[in-house]
Amino acid sequence: MAADDWLYLVTDIEVDGPWPGPNSMRSFASVAVRETGEEVDAFEAVLEPLPGAAPHPDTLAWFQGHPEAWAAATTDPEPVPEVMSRWVEWVRSLPRPRAFAASPIAFDGTWMDHYLRRFTRYGLTQGPYETDTLFDHGALCLRSYAAAVLGRPVGEISPHTLPPEWLGEAGHTHRAIDDARGYAHLLGELMRRSGAVR
Incomplete structure (x- = not known):
């Protein structure tokens, strides 16, 4: 199978707190790209808060300093x-x-998996006995991939420590579709730099 046969669903989420369930995912976006960074399709949505959930005070305070990001995540x-x-x-x-991809997978992926399992019959990674799956062979953490390509500790990798051009033209705005497109651009950059794509 050629490298460019794979499709990556690069996803970014915006949440109103750290915990799936007590807090809510307010918006997310996925950009389907080839390893070259070529965009195939995109999905974007704003979600109602979960019943009984409430924003975390610290997260809400951060959003109050970023009103455009809050509006994009809640309108x-x-x-x-x-x-x-x-x-x-x-x-489907x-x-x-x-494959699913996010930066970092441990945060965005945890939220997406929680919402998938709560509201659908799917998960990001499903057991080997399940034949009806959304993704093939797990998920890709773009933060970990960037750390490996750059030879730096994963804790040093963030949108603010990467060369801006690696995230493309959208910048890191905390609007889910902008950030998903930025991370999709990052995936293409990392694939080229790692030699996976020529």
Whole structure:
């Protein structure tokens, strides 16, 4: 299978606190790209808060200093089950093989997995006995990949420590679609620098 056969769903989320359940994912976006960075399709949604959940005071205070990011994450929200079902159908419409990617996977991936398992029959990574899966062979952490390519500790990697051109033209705005496109651009850059794509 050629390297450029793979499709990566580079995803960014915006949340109102650190914990899935007590806090809510307010928006997310996924950009489907080839390893070259070529965009194939995109998905973007704003979600209603979870029932019984509340924003964490520290996260809410941060958003108060970034009103444009808060507006982008909360304007015209849709019911969570509808959004997650629509996202699943969108993912299933894309060609295989496909992998989920985020930066860092431990944060964005945890939230997406929680919402998938709560509102759909899927998860990011499913057991070997499950044949109906969204993704093939797990997920890719872009922060870890960048650390390996750069030969730096993973704790030193963030949008602010990478060369700005590696994230493309959108910049890191905390608007989910902008950040997903930035990370998709980063994936293409890392693939080229690692020699995975010529």
